[in-house]
């Protein structure tokens with residue numbers, strides 16, 4: 051009797067849950083087509099969950115533990131209950147087993163209660179999420195009593211047991227109802243998202259990292275039979291590929307991205323969690339953000355945004371305000387932290403592509419820069435020959451077409467800037483001192499297109515990329531070295547799609563190699579306390595966090611680490627064209643980062659990127675010194691005169 | 692102002708020399724688009740080279756643009772007048788000066804003469820008039836004068852306005868509409884531009900400034916000394932040998948006290 055009641059309730063609720071999920075799926079299936087390996091994806095799903103997701107969740111061990119207990123216990127309990135429904139009902143051992151998994155779930159639920167009701171971290175959403183621990187507790191506690199009783203032979207009055215089953219059924223219904231718009235949505239959508247992820251190469255079964263933006267086809271496909279090329283980029287939710295929409299739907303509103311976002315920390319009107327939730331809400335036909343119960347985009351309230359699946363996403367009164375879109379520095383801190391493997395940066399860039407390529411709505415200085423870039427191939431609108439002014443007395447060897455050298459030095463657009471020229475000079479002197487056979491491209495080096503691409507100007511990026519690739523492919527060299535992580539990322543990860551495949555190294559890796567193999571000798575160890583600020587495009591985008599540290603250790607600094615460092619470093623505010631779009635917030639992003647530097651008590655912060663140098667040096671008031679790593683190495687390897 | 696024509700030239704980037712939208716012509720188009728006329732005719736007259744650069748105007752939201760294709764080295768004035776007469780525009784907008792070719796700034800005046808219209812140079816704002824007793828179709832204009840001064844004007848009847856660089860900036864050009872927009876080529880006849888073919892072409896160089904080092908004095912004095920160009924007292928070397936040029940620079944630096 052009890053068993054029958056129980057399994058009936060469970061099966062009925064599960065069927066309703068499945069129906070809800072199926073009904074929900076029409077929202078994300080409305081997206082553009084995408085090619086996914088369905089079978090391979092489903093097969094890789096458990097591995098991706100156990101390795102990749104756990105890798106992220108495990109960064110906060112308490113959360114990992116309660117998740118394992120609550121979710122594992124819940125799934126096991128549901129499995130057992132279904133099994134009882136198909137004929138294992140009479141067995142006491144099954145009841146006992148059920149009691150064990152429910153006990154685990156109860157423990158997990160208590161931990162959830164503690165976190166959501168007692169600790170209450172700021173980044174967690176309230177609303178429906180606040181009810182989650184109640185339902186978890188109701189379900190696990192009531193059924194635990196029933197199953198213990200049953201495994202002992204059933205001493206409880208049947209009526210009481212049925213009441214307990216009914217309460218558990220209600221709690222289960224609330225949980226499963228969460229598949230609709232509540233907490234449990236992430237379980238269904240998260241699993242599907244892992245299987246059909248738009249970047250399968252980012253998982254451990256792929257390359258383990260996949261950060262380059264995908265080219266946007268500009269030429270209309272010949273077979274499309276369209277008289278006119280269609281719109282570029284994403285205007286409305288349905289313009290995203292379906293598996294990208296599915297990804298947004300997987301968001302569990304954990305707020306980890308919010309905590310990591312440098313724009314949010316500086317009070318710019320961007321909260322990546324709200325951004326994803328805006329996209330989720332907009333998938334409905336009559337959408338508004340009124341039901342959102344987390345922190346807003348700083349400076350903007352909740353409840354005024356309206357949209358729909360076939361309505362424009364960006365606009366002063368639409369789902370997402372343009373200032374929110376243009377606040378992002380594309381630092382990937384949110385992607386790094388997201389346990390649901392959501393790709394925020396891809397979404398931001400796709401939305402920007404439509405704004406820039408179709409509307410010309412790139413804000414202020416960024417639009418001016420793009421126009422100069424198109425006319426002169428560098429963002430400042432200067433003559434390309436002036437890129438070499440700083441090296442007039444260095445007589446840098448130029449590599450002609452058809453020529454060969456060991457190392458090609460890509461100087462980047464920083465070379466137009468007085469501050470960056472200082473560190474480039476240091477790098478050149480070091481290369482000479484170490485006897486490296488190197489050359490530069492000279493006037494044929496164009497801007498690599500990094501900023502244009504992050505601002506959504508894919509057309510200008512592709513034009514620059516094809517020409518740079520042709521220039522480089524006409525020359526022979528063993529490797530390219532650059533001091534600019536943005537150029538490094540673009541050349542290494544984004545040019546292959548345009549036919550450029552070379553070894554690209556960052557100057558920190560090269561300098562470390564030169565010190566290790568004895569080409570450079572440390573004569574005057576620095577001996578100061580130094581903290582290292584990881585450039586996003588070197589660390590998170592390329593995983594290179596060891597070489598700069600080993601280099602700093604080799605030149606004898608007393609190295610201190612910031613709370614946020616390595617792959618979890620915080621952005622200087624210089625990426626993604628943010629200095630050009632210049633959305634104002636409560637503070638400036640570099641000021642926030644300089645605060646992190648100050649906390650270490652280090653007297654100096656070492657940087658390894660021209661943007662970081664400019665952003666951090668722009669912090670006013672007394673502050674630790676900012677030094678480019680090549681400048682430190684130069685001073686440390688000075689030969690005694 | 693229901694019928695507006697805008698004349699668009701192909702510009703040259705001052706540094707790279709690459710074809711682009713001409714800055715003040717783009718501002719003229721911006722102004723024309725902001726007027727939301729019932730009919731907007733955009734015309735470019737010139738040889739069929741670099742016409743892809745015209746797409747930058749289409750990228751501002753212009754749907755079509757007429758290209759009066761002229762033979763190389765001909766004068767666009769006559770064909771433009773002939774073409775404009777067909778449309779009978781009440782307002783013709785254009786930039787104050789082309790960035791390429793003669794770039795004399797004469798074109799608007801010659802067009803106005805041909806159309807029997809008034810010319811209002813250096814306009815920064817145009818709008819329908821507010822004056823209650825004005826005739827229909829009259830327009831209020833604001834004209835830029837030197838030193839940031841402004842003058843309000845009312846224009847009645849047909850006029851040609853040239854746009855001043857301090858007019859509202861042109862909106863950005865977007866790639867999508869630029870490639871969807873239509874350029875309609877129309878072959879036109881024109882007479883050879885004898886003046887232009889007589890001219891010698893050479894790259895433009897800024898006039899060199901004579902440097903003066905001035906120490907002491909107030910900051911304003913030093914700024915003036917560093918930025919003001921003084922005429923005379925210079926030494927002009929035409930095509931000097933490298934040695935002679937270097938020696939002259941060296942001597943000058945010694946004279947200025949920058950070298951011992």
Ligand code: SF4
Nearest residue numbers: 311378379381382384
């Ligand atoms: S990429 Fe960086 S700036 Fe952009 S939303 Fe994510 S964390 Fe914030």
Ligand code: SF4
Nearest residue numbers: 301302304305307388
């Ligand atoms: S986007 Fe990811 S990290 Fe951010 S709230 Fe959603 S699930 Fe959490």
